[in-house]
Amino acid sequence: QLQQKIIDQEQKGRRIVASYFLVKFYGDLFDDLDGQMFIYRERPHYKLSELTQRFEMFYGRKFGAENLVLLKDSKEPDRSKLDPTKAYMQVAYVTPYFDLHELKRHQTFFDKSHNVFRFFFDIPFTSTGKAHGEID
Numbered sequence: 001q002l003q004q005k006i007i008d009q010e011q012k013g014r015r016i017v018a019s020y021f022l023v024k025f026y027g028d029l030f031d032d033l034d035g036q037m038f039i040y041r042e043r044p045h046y047k048l049s050e051l052t053q054r055f056e057m058f059y060g061r062k063f064g065a066e067n068l069v070l071l072k073d074s075k076e077p078d079r080s081k082l083d084p085t086k087a088y089m090q091v092a093y094v095t096p097y098f099d100l101h102e103l104k105r106h107q108t109f110f111d112k113s114h115n116v117f118r119f120f121f122d123i124p125f126t127s128t129g130k131a132h133g134e135i136d
Helices: 002-012 028-033 048-063 100-105 109-113
Strands: 019-026 037-042 068-070 087-096
Touching: 019 028, 019 048, 048 068, 048 087
Parallel strands: 068 087
Antiparallel strands: 019 037, 019 087
16 A cells, blocks of 8 residues: 555655755865765755754864854855865755656656766856855
8 A cells, every 4th residue: 555655656746855965075174075075865855954054063063163164155165265274064955967868767756866976956146146145
């Protein structure tokens, strides 16, 4: 009966899939993680704010809350302007990307949630080039 419900949800296009986030690390405090980026896969409907808070708690304890800076902009930071005594992180929600050829192989929700290698994220922009909805 459970299996039939899952099949029904897949056919209706309502199946819940995982949430993905791009996380970038900057700063000497991160040692080997400095300059690295990773995709984190979380449970469905996991919010960006939840993951950010988790990182703030973990790395805030490790380095001191005053030494952790979450970059609100999704642009690549100018590393020469970063304080070398601080740890910087960027976290962004990303969506799996499949080209037409891959979509033929990734038809089920399971396929679209496993062995995913490419992602994209949206960056809002304005005609002036300034960030859209800057966060202070």
